[in-house]
Amino acid sequence: MALGTDYPQQDCSLARALEVAGERWSMLIIRDAFYGVRRFNDFLVHLDIPRAVLTSRLQSLVAAGVLEKVPYQQSPVRYDYALTEAGRELWLPIYTLARWGERHARAGGQLTRYSHTDCGEQLDHSGCCPRCGRIVPPEEVTMQRIAGTTVKPRQDPVARAIVGPRRLLTPIDTEAAAEKV
Amino acid sequence: MALGTDYPQQDCSLARALEVAGERWSMLIIRDAFYGVRRFNDFLVHLDIPRAVLTSRLQSLVAAGVLEKVPYQQSPVRYDYALTEAGRELWLPIYTLARWGERHARAGGQLTRYSHTDCGEQLDHSGCCPRCGRIVPPEEVTMQRIAGTTVKPRQDPVARAIVGPRRLLTPIDTEAAAEKV
DNA sequence: ACAGTCGGTTCGTTGATTGAACCCTTGGAG
DNA sequence: CTCCAAGGGTTCAATCAACGAACCGACTGT
Numbered sequence: 001m002a003l004g005t006d007y008p009q010q011d012c013s014l015a016r017a018l019e020v021a022g023e024r025w026s027m028l029i030i031r032d033a034f035y036g037v038r039r040f041n042d043f044l045v046h047l048d049i050p051r052a053v054l055t056s057r058l059q060s061l062v063a064a065g066v067l068e069k070v071p072y073q074q075s076p077v078r079y080d081y082a083l084t085e086a087g088r089e090l091w092l093p094i095y096t097l098a099r100w101g102e103r104h105a106r107a108g109g110q111l112t113r114y115s116h117t118d119c120g121e122q123l124d125h126s127g128c129c130p131r132c133g134r135i136v137p138p139e140e141v142t143m144q145r146i147a148g149t150t151v152k153p154r155q156d157p158v159a160r161a162i163v164g165p166r167r168l169l170t171p172i173d174t175e176a177a178a179e180k181v
Numbered sequence: 182m183a184l185g186t187d188y189p190q191q192d193c194s195l196a197r198a199l200e201v202a203g204e205r206w207s208m209l210i211i212r213d214a215f216y217g218v219r220r221f222n223d224f225l226v227h228l229d230i231p232r233a234v235l236t237s238r239l240q241s242l243v244a245a246g247v248l249e250k251v252p253y254q255q256s257p258v259r260y261d262y263a264l265t266e267a268g269r270e271l272w273l274p275i276y277t278l279a280r281w282g283e284r285h286a287r288a289g290g291q292l293t294r295y296s297h298t299d300c301g302e303q304l305d306h307s308g309c310c311p312r313c314g315r316i317v318p319p320e321e322v323t324m325q326r327i328a329g330t331t332v333k334p335r336q337d338p339v340a341r342a343i344v345g346p347r348r349l350l351t352p353i354d355t356e357a358a359a360e361k362v
Numbered sequence: 363a364c365a366g367t368c369g370g371t372t373c374g375t376t377g378a379t380t381g382a383a384c385c386c387t388t389g390g391a392g
Numbered sequence: 393c394t395c396c397a398a399g400g401g402t403t404c405a406a407t408c409a410a411c412g413a414a415c416c417g418a419c420t421g422t
Binding site: 064105 | 267
């Protein structure tokens with residue numbers, strides 16, 4: 001969050017969670033990671049976030065064990081930022097918060113549809129598959145962006161790469177998306 | 182969150198939700214509202230938040246339709262800040278985030294136990310009652326603070342008022358708690 | 363008349379966010 | 393060999409929010 005990035009007096013799990021994931025931009029970074037974004041530059045162009053802030057947030061999320069750096073090339077060594085198991089467990093808070101925002105903080109209805117990959121059923125507001133009757137982990141979720149009525153969609157390479165039905169957590173390929181324009 | 186309280190480029194429900202509930206302190210205020218805190222001064226002493234920030238957050242949460250002011254006395258007129266229906270629907274995001282924090286951002290295990298009032302069963306990590314097999318709304322949740330092993334608990338009147346099993350959303354009575362010391 | 367409560371506002375200080383500019387390593391083109 | 397571009401950062405001044413202590417204003421009970 002903002003000034004004073006912690007809540008020292010609060011002996012409370014929520015305060016601890018917010019110290020990790022509650023700063024400005026952190027949740028959006030994690031959401032993008034669920035979408036399959038993994039590279040510094042892809043986060044940068046898709047979020048319109050200042051470079052210095054992105055550097056700082058990625059570092060603290062790695063330190064907190066939400067993301068981990070995995071090298072994708074040598075010389076110079078470059079890293080993907082991928083969700084850890086702990087990070088993937090943030091799916092429910094993030095999904096339910098996004099669905100809440102869709103219901104109460106937007107005009108213009110649903111922008112992204114989330115469904116259970118195995119059976120095609122749309123998830124309910126709690127992240128449950130009505131057909132299977134259980135909470136669906138992000139690995140089994142397919143997302144699909146829906147044409148927004150209000151704002152025109154973003155046109156950066158990352159935004160183009162995540163149109164169309166996609167499995168969550170599959171790495172995006174910005175080069176392929178750039179060629180397809 | 183922090184500076185620049187919005188995410189203008191993000192046409193995304195999560196960004197909209199974070200503009201409403203993602204600023205620093207906002208989620209903790211909402212959590213306290215679930216605990217039954219309703220008065221300016223009670224939020225103040227329980228959260229250790231600067232007065233000016235609390236004023237500002239309460240105003241924006243009211244403007245966003247998460248809280249509403251309901252008068253509890255005349256001359257001078259004084260207001261309770263109570264969760265609206267939209268605010269109460271933030272239960273799942275807040276509960277799941279708190280449970281995540283308990284698992285991944287704390288040493289020292291569970292601090293608050295949440296159970297289904299009707300059947301006494303503890304809720305699982307997704308807010309579901311294992312016995313009843315459904316998501317439990319906050320009106321049916323009973324909370325109980327557990328003695329922390331690491332930090333000594335807070336000693337303000339609000340903290341004292343919420344020890345012991347309590348139904349969520351029932352207004353706290355700080356006067357009664359103050360006398361009981 | 364006087365202290366006390368509740369809910370705010372004001373204000374100087376501290377510190378995070380922003381955005382633009384600069385930097386470093388390496389690979390590839392000419 | 394030189395030059396340039398890409399990826400991933402760092403630096404820096406300006407801005408703006410958070411902090412916390414002091415002040416304020418309406419009322420009440422004594």
